[in-house]
Amino acid sequence: DYTILDSDSGTLFTTRGAAAAVNFTLPATAKKGLSYKFFNIADFEMMVTSGTADTLIVFNDATADTVAYTTAAEHIGGSFEVIGDGTG
Numbered sequence: 001d002y003t004i005l006d007s008d009s010g011t012l013f014t015t016r017g018a019a020a021a022v023n024f025t026l027p028a029t030a031k032k033g034l035s036y037k038f039f040n041i042a043d044f045e046m047m048v049t050s051g052t053a054d055t056l057i058v059f060n061d062a063t064a065d066t067v068a069y070t071t072a073a074e075h076i077g078g079s080f081e082v083i084g085d086g087t088g
Helices: none
Strands: 012-014 022-025 035-039 046-049 056-058 061-064 066-069 079-083
Touching: 056 066
Parallel strands: 012 035, 022 046
Antiparallel strands: 035 079, 046 066, 056 061
């Protein structure tokens, strides 16, 4: 698990070498222009959690807390990109 920092903007985070599920927690404030990429390499769940509740915008949910690859046999190769817009 890792808590993302503003200074990590532009970083590609992976689960390479993970021995269990991995959770990446975003900064509390999504500053405009910050971006992070996440790529699941290990065959475990990968989650990206908002630093502030209800601020992720994901498919069919404008107030999400977490986005994840949790379905067995669908972990490897899953990816997310998170882009801050100053609000969410």
